[in-house]
Amino acid sequence: MDTKVLSSGIRYSNLPESYVRPESERPRLSEVSECEDVPVIDLGCEDRTHIIQQICRACMQYGFFQVINHGVSKETVEKMLQVAHDFFELPLEEKLKLYSDDPSKTMRLSTSFNVNKEKVHNWRDYLRLHCHPLHKYVPEWPSNPPPFKLPSSKRIFGIIIFLSASAYFFFPSSIVVIHRFRKGLFMVDIVSNYCVEVRELGYRLQELISESLGLEKDYIKNVLGEQGQHMAVNYYPPCPEPELTYGLPGHTDPNALTILLQDLQVAGLQVLKDGKWLAVNPQPDAFVINIGDQLQALSNGRYKSVWHRAVVNANKERMSVASFLCPFDRALISPAKPLTEDGCGAVYRDFTYAEYYSKFWSRNLDQEHCLELFKN
Ligand code: OGA
Ligand code: NI
Numbered sequence: 001m002d003t004k005v006l007s008s009g010i011r012y013s014n015l016p017e018s019y020v021r022p023e024s025e026r027p028r029l030s031e032v033s034e035c036e037d038v039p040v041i042d043l044g045c046e047d048r049t050h051i052i053q054q055i056c057r058a059c060m061q062y063g064f065f066q067v068i069n070h071g072v073s074k075e076t077v078e079k080m081l082q083v084a085h086d087f088f089e090l091p092l093e094e095k096l097k098l099y100s101d102d103p104s105k106t107m108r109l110s111t112s113f114n115v116n117k118e119k120v121h122n123w124r125d126y127l128r129l130h131c132h133p134l135h136k137y138v139p140e141w142p143s144n145p146p147p148f149k150l151p152s153s154k155r156i157f158g159i160i161i162f163l164s165a166s167a168y169f170f171f172p173s174s175i176v177v178i179h180r181f182r183k184g185l186f187m188v189d190i191v192s193n194y195c196v197e198v199r200e201l202g203y204r205l206q207e208l209i210s211e212s213l214g215l216e217k218d219y220i221k222n223v224l225g226e227q228g229q230h231m232a233v234n235y236y237p238p239c240p241e242p243e244l245t246y247g248l249p250g251h252t253d254p255n256a257l258t259i260l261l262q263d264l265q266v267a268g269l270q271v272l273k274d275g276k277w278l279a280v281n282p283q284p285d286a287f288v289i290n291i292g293d294q295l296q297a298l299s300n301g302r303y304k305s306v307w308h309r310a311v312v313n314a315n316k317e318r319m320s321v322a323s324f325l326c327p328f329d330r331a332l333i334s335p336a337k338p339l340t341e342d343g344c345g346a347v348y349r350d351f352t353y354a355e356y357y358s359k360f361w362s363r364n365l366d367q368e369h370c371l372e373l374f375k376n
Contacts, residue, residue: 004099005111005125006237007088015241019121021249027277027311029243032270035278040286043204044069055205056212059291059299063306064271066286071204072197074285077261080194084319087127087142088235098127098142103361106130107140113248118364123312124247125235131195131323132229138188191231195323198259199229202325205257205289213299215336223298223336224256225328232322236268239312247310247318250277252369254360255326256298258290266318272307293360293371294327294353300335301347305371327353348374 003010039058045051058065088095100108101115108128112121130137203221210219236247247268262269262282269280269288280288296305312318327333334350351374360370 039065059303063304079190127233228326236318252305253292255292255324256294260288261321300339329354
């Protein structure tokens with residue numbers, strides 16, 4: 001392969017060797033059935049107790065659920081998906097300026113999962129951003145299209161319109177540049193807004209999850225401290241031989257809570273339930289919520305950090321936007337005391353999130369559950 005990323009405009013007719021999984025590890029797509037009773041929880045419901053009960057059941061049985069009436073505006077979601085598409089349509093040389101395979105970088109375009117650690121690659125590119133606090137990270141967000149990283153655009157917007165109109169009057173061909181420039185301004189607002197609204201939703205869910213475990217409403221929030229927020233904008237190009245590889249192989253998310261926005265047009269997310277892979281088809285106006293490893297530990301294993309994977313398809317590109325809420329680095333994660341008092345004690349030892357995270361990235365994605373390494 002002659003480029004570092006898949007989103008290079010090249011359409012492959014065969015799957016390159018380095019993406020081909022051994023026979024026993026392939027997705028066996030024909031054996032996957034649809035997940036028919038995906039828990040869909042209406043957060044707009046007035047009966048809070050009912051919501052909490054639904055969350056409890058979903059987290060114990062699946063480790064994932066979907067939410068509707070979640071408070072993130074439709075406009076914010078649609079614009080975020082559009083920006084994500086626009087980003088991957090940038091010229092290859094622009095994207096390559098952002099390329100890195102160093103997981104410690106807080107902003108990077110990368111491919112597969114952990115290219116230096118894994119034996120077989122995955123059919124995915126991704127833009128990874130840190131999103132909280134915004135004022136710290138927005139300055140390092142992609143600067144192409146040029147004003148991607150301008151802070152607040154509203155005031156500047158009027159000036160841009162004026163300058164654009166003047167430039168267009170004198171140099172009509174400048175319209176392409178102007179269009180790019182304005183699009184960039186929108187981008188930073190769009191992505192920032194999205195991050196803020198999704199964070200709100202995350203906090204709300206953490207309260208409901210705390211209560212569903214019989215803990216104080218603020219329990220999870222207090223343990224996780226000032227939470228980090230990361231975003232992976234995932235791009236899965238059409239794949240010449242989808243039976244032989246993955247977009248992302250089966251894994252659990254290492255963080256606390258994942259809020260996933262799926263492309264409505266193209267399915268690809270699958271979750272493991274009772275030893276079977278089930279397809280989670282996109283549902284309008286919904287987010288998929290995954291319990292991550294940290295909540296599995298904190299709940300003393302009561303709630304499952306769900307195994308999930310992304311499969312690819314031959315004809316269509318697919319996108320997803322994953323937002324990860326993470327404990328702050330020095331947060332001490334341990335099973336909540338009240339949940340260890342049923343005779344079985346603490347299933348996991350105490351650890352800091354920093355310790356967990358570095359262990360996670362030192363491994364291959366589809367190895368055993370990273371939490372296994374933290375068992376008592
Ligand atoms: C992830 C993830 C699933 C998807 O980014 O961790 O699981 O459908 N993504 O893209
Ligand atoms: Ni994941």
